[in-house]
Each structure stands twice: as C-alpha cells, then as structure tokens.
Amino acid sequence: MTVDEQQTAHILRTIARDERIKEAVLHSPQLYPLLLAAAKRYVTGETREEAMAVAYRMTNKGYRLSVEQIGENTMEADDTKQVKQEFLALIKDCEKLGVSAGISFDLSHLGLLVDPELAYAHVDEMAEEARKSGQYLMISMEESVKTEAIVSMYERLAQRHENVGITIQAHLHRSLEDITRVVKLPGKVRLVKGAFMEPQEIAQPRSQELNERYLQLADICVQAGVPCSFATHDQWLVEALAQREYVSRAHVEMELLYGVRPELAAALREQGIPVRIYLTYGTKWFLYLCHRLAEYPPHVHQAIADMFDQTRIHDAAYELVFHK
Numbered sequence: 001m002t003v004d005e006q007q008t009a010h011i012l013r014t015i016a017r018d019e020r021i022k023e024a025v026l027h028s029p030q031l032y033p034l035l036l037a038a039a040k041r042y043v044t045g046e047t048r049e050e051a052m053a054v055a056y057r058m059t060n061k062g063y064r065l066s067v068e069q070i071g072e073n074t075m076e077a078d079d080t081k082q083v084k085q086e087f088l089a090l091i092k093d094c095e096k097l098g099v100s101a102g103i104s105f106d107l108s109h110l111g112l113l114v115d116p117e118l119a120y121a122h123v124d125e126m127a128e129e130a131r132k133s134g135q136y137l138m139i140s141m142e143e144s145v146k147t148e149a150i151v152s153m154y155e156r157l158a159q160r161h162e163n164v165g166i167t168i169q170a171h172l173h174r175s176l177e178d179i180t181r182v183v184k185l186p187g188k189v190r191l192v193k194g195a196f197m198e199p200q201e202i203a204q205p206r207s208q209e210l211n212e213r214y215l216q217l218a219d220i221c222v223q224a225g226v227p228c229s230f231a232t233h234d235q236w237l238v239e240a241l242a243q244r245e246y247v248s249r250a251h252v253e254m255e256l257l258y259g260v261r262p263e264l265a266a267a268l269r270e271q272g273i274p275v276r277i278y279l280t281y282g283t284k285w286f287l288y289l290c291h292r293l294a295e296y297p298p299h300v301h302q303a304i305a306d307m308f309d310q311t312r313i314h315d316a317a318y319e320l321v322f323h324k
Contacts, residue, residue: 008297013197016290025286038303039289042259043070044281048086051281052093054258059099062269064253064276066138067094068104070284073113080111084122088129095133102165102188102229102276103130104138107150120153127161136163136188138229143196144172144203151178158185165227169194170214171203179217183224190229190255191217195291211237215244222246229276231255233264233295247273260292 015021025031036046044054048069055065067090074080087103087110094101103126106112111119127137139154141147147169154166165188168175172194182189193214194203204210214237221228228249230241233256246252253274256265269275280288293299 005297008300009294010197012290012294012297012300013195016287016294017197022286026283034307035286035289037309038306039285041302041306042257042280042292043285043288044258044279046281046283046285048090048093048281051090051279052097054279055094055099055101056097058258058277058279059097063265064101064274065094065099066102066104066255066276066278068140068278068280069109070280070282070288071109072106072142072284072287073108074111075114077111077114077118080109080114080118080122083109083111084126087126091126091130091133091135094135100134102136102138104140104278106140106142107153108142108146112146112149112153116149116153120156123153123157123164124160127157127164131161131163136165137161138188138190139164139166141167141169141192141194144174144198147172147174147178151181154182154187155185158182158187162186165190165229167192167231168217169196169203170217171198171205171210173202173204175213175217179220183221183226186226188227188229189221190231191221192231193234195295211240215240218246219244222249222252225251228252229255231257231278233257233261235264238264238268257292260296 025035044051051067055067058065069086069090071083074083087105091103107119110122123137130137139150141150151166154164157164166182167190168179168182170191170193191214193210204213211234218230218241228251230252232238241247247254253276254268255276255278257278258280265275265277293303
C-alpha cells in the first residue's frame with residue numbers, strides 16, 4: 001500500500017470499532033441504505049434466505065462454501081441462544097439445499113464473553129447437528145485479547161468433534177506457537193493474514209515479512225497433513241503457494257471472500273484448484289464492510305459508486321465471472 005492507502009486503512013479500521021459511528025449509521029434513514037448498497041458487494045444480504053440463494057448459485061458453479069451470519073460480542077445469555085438457533089437453522093438449510101458447507105462464526109457471537117461454558121455448550125450442540133448433515137464448523141478468529149480463549153476452546157472442542165476447525169491469523173507474533181498446537185488436532189485450519197488493527201508488539205503490519213510468515217505457517221499446516229484452507233487474495237501469496245505445489249495437495253483448498261477478486265476465484269477453479277467462497281449475511285454488516293475496504297483502500301471508490309447507483313443489481317458483475 002501507498003502511505004495514503006495505509007492511512008485510509010487505519011481510519012477505516014478505527015471507524016469499524018467506533019460504536020458511536022456504527023449506531024449512527026444503523027439508525028440513520030439516510031446513511032443506512034447508502035452503506036448497505038456498498039456492503040452488498042461483499043455481503044449476500046441481511047437474511048438467511050438471501051444467503052441460501054447465493055449459496056445455491058455458487059454451489060452449482062463448482063465452488064465450495066463457507067457461510068456465516070455476521071455478529072460478535074453478544075453480551076446477553078438469551079441473545080446467544082437466539083444466535084445458536086440461527087446457526088442451527090443455517091445448518092438445516094444447507095442440508096436441504098444439498099450443500100456441504102463450512103459454518104463459520106465468532107465464539108463471542110455465541111457467548112464467549114458472557115460465559116465460556118455457555119459458548120462451549122452452544123458450539124457442542126451445533127457440531128453434533130452439523131455432523132449429522134455433513135457440515136463442519138469453522139471458528140473464526142477475533143481480536144488478540146480473545147486469541148488464547150479461542151484457541152483453548154478449540155482444543156477442547158476438537159477432542160469431541162472432528163468436524164470443528166479454527167482460523168489462525170498469520171500477523172500475530174504468537175501464531176507460530178498457536179499453529180503447532182492446532183495442527184496436532186484433526187480439524188481443518190484456515191490461515192488468514194489477519195484483519196484486526198493490533199499494536200506492533202503483538203502483530204506484524206502488512207509487509208513482505210508478513211507474507212513470508214504466512215508461508216512459514218502454511219508449510220507447517222501442509223507438512224502436518226491436516227485439512228488446510230488458505231484464505232488470501234494476495235496475488236504474490238497465491239503464486240507462492242502454487243509454486244510450492246501446496247494447492248495440488250488433496251487436503252488443501254483456497255478460500256476467498258464473496259465479492260473480493262471473483263476473477264481470481266474463477267481462474268483458480270478453472271485450473272482445477274478447489275476454491276471455497278466465504279458468504280456472509282445479517283444486519284451487522286458495518287464492521288465487515290469497513291474491514292473489506294481497509295484491506296484494499298482503492299475499493300472505497302467502488303463503494304462510493306455502489307452507494308449512488310441504486311439501479312445496479314449487485315450480483316450482476318459476479319454472475320458474469322462466476323458463471324465462466
């Protein structure tokens with residue numbers, strides 16, 4: 001990134017965590033529809049039904065799927081139960097469509113901050129239901145203050161459920177240790193760079209050094225023989241993973257976010273590489289939108305265009321690419 005782009009990314013990540021701004025947007029009859037129009041480039045919609053419609057199309061085009069209802073930091077026990085019920089319904093809907101998907105979620109969405117035992121019970125129930133219908137669960141990673149709790153919870157869940165996986169963020173300094181812990185377990189490991197803004201004493205900034213760290217962690221995953229999902233849109237990393245012949249391994253796949261570099265997803269799929277598309281839905285899309293724009297600030301220009309192009313059907317551009 002240029003200096004200006006780095007500054008833009010920093011501002012976007014700061015905005016993403018500002019509750020006052022988020023609440024102002026979500027309750028503004030003027031701002032809400034405008035920003036939702038921009039978000040729909042990356043979010044399938046606000047309802048599970050909208051997500052399933054996209055899931056059906058993507059499956060028919062040969063893509064594997066991850067699906068998540070966006071949400072985090074649920075602070076009331078009753079609300080966490082509603083979240084669990086939504087994910088159980090999502091598991092059932094994927095089964096009805098004949099879709100074998102990775103059901104992704106934040107542990108804090110299911111009660112990690114309320115009571116870790118409550119979160120464990122919710123995921124334990126979800127994992128059993130997912131197993132019956134051929135789905136697997138993928139625990140997403142959150143801010144670094146939650147990392148140890150998330151990894152420890154995964155280690156505990158993985159003792160009971162082989163269909164539960166975990167996400168590791170390459171930018172955290174502790175991830176080399178974490179990866180050696182999780183590859184000893186049977187679940188899938190999804191490797192990402194890391195989207196959260198963290199201080200340098202905790203995480204590496206976006207750099208060639210971070211790319212090398214990503215490859216180091218990828219090598220550990222591949223050599224351990226665990227199922228791997230390499231989630232990146234970075235062209236340099238994609239080519240490096242291909243040159244190392246990691247993507248030709250039976251237990252390896254590439255994973256890309258819906259709406260981000262669909263031409264790359266299509267190209268990889270045409271090469272015979274398994275490609276998983278990460279679909280999200282829900283009303284809590286504000287933080288997700290900010291993170292997507294922060295990862296590649298030039299997309300801000302497209303977001304502005306999307307906001308004021310009310311006649312644009314946001315699926316159209318991707319339909320042309322994904323249909324190839």
